[in-house]
Amino acid sequence: MQSKQALEPPKVRWDLSALFSGIDDPKIEETWKAANEQAEAFAEAFRGQINSSELSAETLAEAIRTYEAIYNEVAKPISYSGLRFSTDSGDPAIGAFMQKQRERGTEISIKTMFFELELQAAPSETIDALLNDPALTQYRHYIWAMRMYSAHRLSEAEEVILEETANTGSRAWVRLFEELTANQVFKLQKPGADAPIDATQQEVLTLLRDPDRATRQAAADTLTAGLKEMERVLVFNYNNLLQDKAVDDRLRKFEYPEHSRHLANELEKENVDLVISLCRKHYSLVERFYRVKREILGLPELTHIDRYAPLFDSEEEVSWDRAREIVLTAFGNFSPTLSAKAGEFFDQNWIDAEPRKGKQGGAFCNYNTPDTHPVVFQSYLNRMDDVMTLAHELGHGVHASLSRAQSYLNFHGTLPLAELASTFGEMLVFEKLVSEATLKDKLALYADKIEGIFATVFRQSAMFSFEKRCHQTRRADGELTAEQFGEIWQEEMQAMFGDSVALGDQHRMWWSYVGHFIFAPFYVYAYSFGELLVLSLYQMAKAEGPGFADKYVNLLQLGGSLNPHELMETVGVDLNSEAFWEAGFSAMEKLVTAFEAIWSEYQTA
Numbered sequence: 122m123q124s125k126q127a128l129e130p131p132k133v134r135w136d137l138s139a140l141f142s143g144i145d146d147p148k149i150e151e152t153w154k155a156a157n158e159q160a161e162a163f164a165e166a167f168r169g170q171i172n173s174s175e176l177s178a179e180t181l182a183e184a185i186r187t188y189e190a191i192y193n194e195v196a197k198p199i200s201y202s203g204l205r206f207s208t209d210s211g212d213p214a215i216g217a218f219m220q221k222q223r224e225r226g227t228e229i230s231i232k233t234m235f236f237e238l239e240l241q242a243a244p245s246e247t248i249d250a251l252l253n254d255p256a257l258t259q260y261r262h263y264i265w266a267m268r269m270y271s272a273h274r275l276s277e278a279e280e281v282i283l284e285e286t287a288n289t290g291s292r293a294w295v296r297l298f299e300e301l302t303a304n305q306v307f308k309l310q311k312p313g314a315d316a317p318i319d320a321t322q323q324e325v326l327t328l329l330r331d332p333d334r335a336t337r338q339a340a341a342d343t344l345t346a347g348l349k350e351m352e353r354v355l356v357f358n359y360n361n362l363l364q365d366k367a368v369d370d371r372l373r374k375f376e377y378p379e380h381s382r383h384l385a386n387e388l389e390k391e392n393v394d395l396v397i398s399l400c401r402k403h404y405s406l407v408e409r410f411y412r413v414k415r416e417i418l419g420l421p422e423l424t425h426i427d428r429y430a431p432l433f434d435s436e437e438e439v440s441w442d443r444a445r446e447i448v449l450t451a452f453g454n455f456s457p458t459l460s461a462k463a464g465e466f467f468d469q470n471w472i473d474a475e476p477r478k479g480k481q482g483g484a485f486c487n488y489n490t491p492d493t494h495p496v497v498f499q500s501y502l503n504r505m506d507d508v509m510t511l512a513h514e515l516g517h518g519v520h521a522s523l524s525r526a527q528s529y530l531n532f533h534g535t536l537p538l539a540e541l542a543s544t545f546g547e548m549l550v551f552e553k554l555v556s557e558a559t560l561k562d563k564l565a566l567y568a569d570k571i572e573g574i575f576a577t578v579f580r581q582s583a584m585f586s587f588e589k590r591c592h593q594t595r596r597a598d599g600e601l602t603a604e605q606f607g608e609i610w611q612e613e614m615q616a617m618f619g620d621s622v623a624l625g626d627q628h629r630m631w632w633s634y635v636g637h638f639i640f641a642p643f644y645v646y647a648y649s650f651g652e653l654l655v656l657s658l659y660q661m662a663k664a665e666g667p668g669f670a671d672k673y674v675n676l677l678q679l680g681g682s683l684n685p686h687e688l689m690e691t692v693g694v695d696l697n698s699e700a701f702w703e704a705g706f707s708a709m710e711k712l713v714t715a716f717e718a719i720w721s722e723y724q725t726a
């Protein structure tokens with residue numbers, strides 16, 4: 122770590138030539154031409170063949186391989202355009218290029234859509250008899266995942282109607298929410314400023330993390346006033362989406378509101394309910410942490426404006442080279458394979474880290490395809506946070522690299538395990554940073570880590586409970602009022618904090634900006650599930666020592682070729698075991714206990 126001399130951000134840009142050389146690369150046109158021809162030939166050869174009692178394992182395997190080969194190529198121009206757009210979002214030519222690639226992708230998917238529909242509609246007797254055939258070994262999981270929807274599929278004609286009307290129904294409501302919240306101008310009156318300034322929602326939310334309490338209060342006032350202005354629309358909109366889902370679920374014979382999400386996540390209700398109930402059982406950890414945080418901040422009481430307050434002003438800078446060394450050493454101490462795979466990202470220019478105009482915010486790892494390579498995107502500003510982001514994205518990166526052992530349909534990890542390697546990578550780097558930090562830095566590092574984990578584990582599970590009650594209430598009693606939404610939100614969130622943070626009345630409205638409730642109902646629990654899973658797995662890794670690393674690498678190499686239960690069995694984990702999940706909570710407890718101890722030590726030092 123270096124002291125506060127402003128370091129230059131790194132001039133690190135990615136090399137995308139494994140995909141294409143530019144937006145006018147003739148290979149792009151050739152890819153689409155070939156994909157169209159192949160998609161037509163595919164339909165010609167297999168339409169009517171899949172949903173048929175005559176279907177043989179060989180025919181199905183050949184169909185899947187052909188389908189997979191088409192999508193392996195189609196993914197390239199689509200990925201490439203998205204990546205170009207992410208670093209150049211202000212260039213209309215790039216925007217138009219991206220839109221064009223998406224539209225061409227839709228053309229292909231219309232031509233091949235019959236395949237998945239037929240595979241879902243095919244009689245169980247036929248498919249079950251084929252599943253154990255060696256010709257289909259590689260695609261068992263793909264077929265299984267596809268077939269889970271069979272019981273909830275409607276006739277083709279009904280599916281078409283639902284698909285078409287969704288554009289003016291649920292999707293239109295989602296878009297209305299996105300357009301309203303992305304473009305709303307908040308009037309922000311900063312303390313000491315003469316007049317209010319215009320701010321976006323993101324800017325206002327960021328100020329809730331400001332070190333100055335009056336600024337945080339101003340941000341909370343602004344956010345609440347802005348949401349209040351839109352209250353009628355947001356409440357109406359959410360009520361509609363709740364009912365839209367109720368109708369869809371009824372038609373598709375889903376038994377309860379979160380049923381369809383469990384299917385997408387390949388998890389069972391019992392499993393998810395167990396994890397959510399354990400979260401509730403351990404809410405006291407949240408209280409313990411915020412009591413210490415209140416002491417450190419020296420406040421008589423914490424409210425909704427203090428939960429993200431930083432403990433100290435952070436002044437440390439970490440150069441790009443140093444970050445690289447930290448991450449590679451931390452990964453390497455666990456497994457040389459991890460550091461070798463992460464090292465490639467630096468050596469081969471698979472990272473875009475330079476902040477620059479037109480580059481989008483956020484960070485991600487794009488898998489691309491097994492026959493090219495993944496890339497990582499972030500804007501590195503020399504902060505400690507940026508090192509953790511790099512660790513997170515390179516965790517994904519290593520997972521993607523190792524998954525290249527799989528073919529395209531098995532390449533992407535199954536959903537609840539999607540954040541496995543990223544969270545694991547963060548833990549490795551966190552422990553390394555802590556081991557070298559001063560007492561004060563340690564306190565800040567622990568607080569960040571614990572708050573991050575709580576936001577993922579407890580907040581998301583409380584949000585899941587909120588959603589569940591909203592959907593259930595809408596189904597049982599009709600539309601909800603703004604007050605009812607606020608009441609449920611306040612109850613679920615306050616339960617998590619106990620007496621440690623007093624959520625004020627302003628907070629009652631704050632459910633209404635959470636996009637996940639709108640565009641991905643019940644998605645939130647996957648975050649708690651994934652984080653807890655890694656916390657527990659990380660304890661296993663430490664207990665088992667070096668022997669665990671090989672199993673872990675093997676797990677990452679399996680990509681999405683198995684379902685979550687089967688994948689976790691390869692490292693000796695039973696996802697239905699309460700003891701496994703409890704180990705995740707005990708890992709959290711260790712962090713909180715260490716945080717309390719460092720605080721005592723800091724006070725006496």
Ligand SMILES: [Zn+2]
Pocket residue numbers: 513517540543
């Ligand atoms: Zn991630």
